[in-house]
Amino acid sequence: MPCPALPDGFDFTDPDLLHHRVPLPEFAELRAAEPVRWIPQPLNIAGFQDEGYWAVTRHADVRYVSTHPEIFSSTLNTAIIRFGEHMDRASIDAQRLILLNMDPPEHTRVRQIVQRGFTPRAIRALEDRLRDRAHAIVAGARAHSGPFDFVTEVACELPLQAIAELIGIPQDDRVKIFEWSNKMIAYDDPEYAITEQVGAESAAELIAYAMGMAAERKQCPAHDIVSTLVAAEDEGNLNSDEFGFFVLMLSVAGNETTRNAITHGMHAFLTHPEQWELYKEERPSTAAEEIVRWATPVNAFQRTATQDTELGGKSIKKGDRVGIFYASANHDPEVFENPDVFDVMRDPNPHLGFGGGGPHYCLGKSLAVLEIDLIFNAIADAMPNLTLTGDPRRLRSAWINGVKELQVTAG
Numbered sequence: 001m002p003c004p005a006l007p008d009g010f011d012f013t014d015p016d017l018l019h020h021r022v023p024l025p026e027f028a029e030l031r032a033a034e035p036v037r038w039i040p041q042p043l044n045i046a047g048f049q050d051e052g053y054w055a056v057t058r059h060a061d062v063r064y065v066s067t068h069p070e071i072f073s074s075t076l077n078t079a080i081i082r083f084g085e086h087m088d089r090a091s092i093d094a095q096r097l098i099l100l101n102m103d104p105p106e107h108t109r110v111r112q113i114v115q116r117g118f119t120p121r122a123i124r125a126l127e128d129r130l131r132d133r134a135h136a137i138v139a140g141a142r143a144h145s146g147p148f149d150f151v152t153e154v155a156c157e158l159p160l161q162a163i164a165e166l167i168g169i170p171q172d173d174r175v176k177i178f179e180w181s182n183k184m185i186a187y188d189d190p191e192y193a194i195t196e197q198v199g200a201e202s203a204a205e206l207i208a209y210a211m212g213m214a215a216e217r218k219q220c221p222a223h224d225i226v227s228t229l230v231a232a233e234d235e236g237n238l239n240s241d242e243f244g245f246f247v248l249m250l251s252v253a254g255n256e257t258t259r260n261a262i263t264h265g266m267h268a269f270l271t272h273p274e275q276w277e278l279y280k281e282e283r284p285s286t287a288a289e290e291i292v293r294w295a296t297p298v299n300a301f302q303r304t305a306t307q308d309t310e311l312g313g314k315s316i317k318k319g320d321r322v323g324i325f326y327a328s329a330n331h332d333p334e335v336f337e338n339p340d341v342f343d344v345m346r347d348p349n350p351h352l353g354f355g356g357g358g359p360h361y362c363l364g365k366s367l368a369v370l371e372i373d374l375i376f377n378a379i380a381d382a383m384p385n386l387t388l389t390g391d392p393r394r395l396r397s398a399w400i401n402g403v404k405e406l407q408v409t410a411g
Helices: 015-020 024-033 059-066 089-097 106-118 120-142 150-155 157-167 171-185 196-219 225-230 240-271 273-282 287-295 365-382
Strands: 036-040 052-056 300-305 309-311 314-316 321-325 403-405 407-409
Touching: 036 314, 052 059, 059 309, 059 321, 089 240, 106 120, 106 225, 106 240, 120 150, 120 157, 120 365, 150 157, 150 240, 150 365, 150 403, 157 171, 157 225, 157 240, 157 365, 171 196, 171 240, 196 225, 196 240, 225 240, 240 273, 240 287, 240 365, 240 403, 273 365, 287 365
Parallel strands: 052 321
Antiparallel strands: 036 052, 300 321, 309 314
16 A cells, blocks of 8 residues: 655644645545554644544545444544644533533433424424525625625625524624634634634633523523423423533534535635536535535544544554544545536535534534525525635634635626
8 A cells, every 4th residue: 555645744633724725635645545544743732632643534434433432432532623732621621511522322312402493394494584584695795886705795694694593592693693603713813813712701602692591581481492492401401501502512513614615615606607507507406515515614523532443454542533534535536426526416415514424413404505505596596697806715723614705796
């Protein structure tokens, strides 16, 4: 087996890397030559008291890790593959209260409660309102006489409004959610000048806001999902703390990811004009899934081995961190024909952009797909001649494939 031609010291979680590009060529090297590879790091650079992690790059292996939580834990070191080097252990351990960082059986208990808010019936009940909001968002953007930022004017709005509709956050408060969630994930980007302390403070503010909502609904239940999730706690519902951490997760998992998928999707359409013409004519139902595969907003999460095990021919020791790289899995030629081609008619499309299956498969997938479908249909109706006026400005991050700004004109 040939050795992958990676430069010395190459680290897939280096925030400077995703600041400029997704390392698809390097992923391809590993998939072909060493699909599970030890990536050394300076001691504690990621916030963990260790010197590296295993990079898992093949689709099949990412799925295996994702579907075996008894071997690969989300709780031990959380699912976040890299914090800042000054992150303390107590702060990492506190994040175990978030659903993303739980293992069964606790994860099973909490997920069974919160998924009440994501039933097909609950999502269908939102569709007409979200369609109206999508058209209103696009109409507002179209009113610009010159270039505008697609991220702030279009991509961020519908996910925020969907969350507000879903759990009863007043629409006027959606800006708070946007600002808090941005601060929680932007600690690697110096433009924002946000420290981990500021991120932690933002998380605390968001949790307090959500706990306040929970307390209000317990006193005065309403016909909304908050009341469903927190009323009658002794009957198997969420307590106020659990609801607070659920909203924190939703503000990132349901806001940041969908916003970035929409932004990357628009950039893909405008740099593949034949696909934009095809979409405008056909409006294929397969488009949203291909946008998520292409964008892969979460480049990687991690798990921690609970026992000595073997994966991809490598011996993984108990306590080792294992990085599961969804962007690599979503370009695996063993699974996808012409994986480097953006094809909105791709079907089947077994991408891992919503996770690799298993207990942490994306709870809000149906809502995310709906939002993506609605916003691109609205854009195709009202701004069919949208044009790029600048390159995307990417987020500096260890694990999020994010875009901060995308300048466009309505044409």
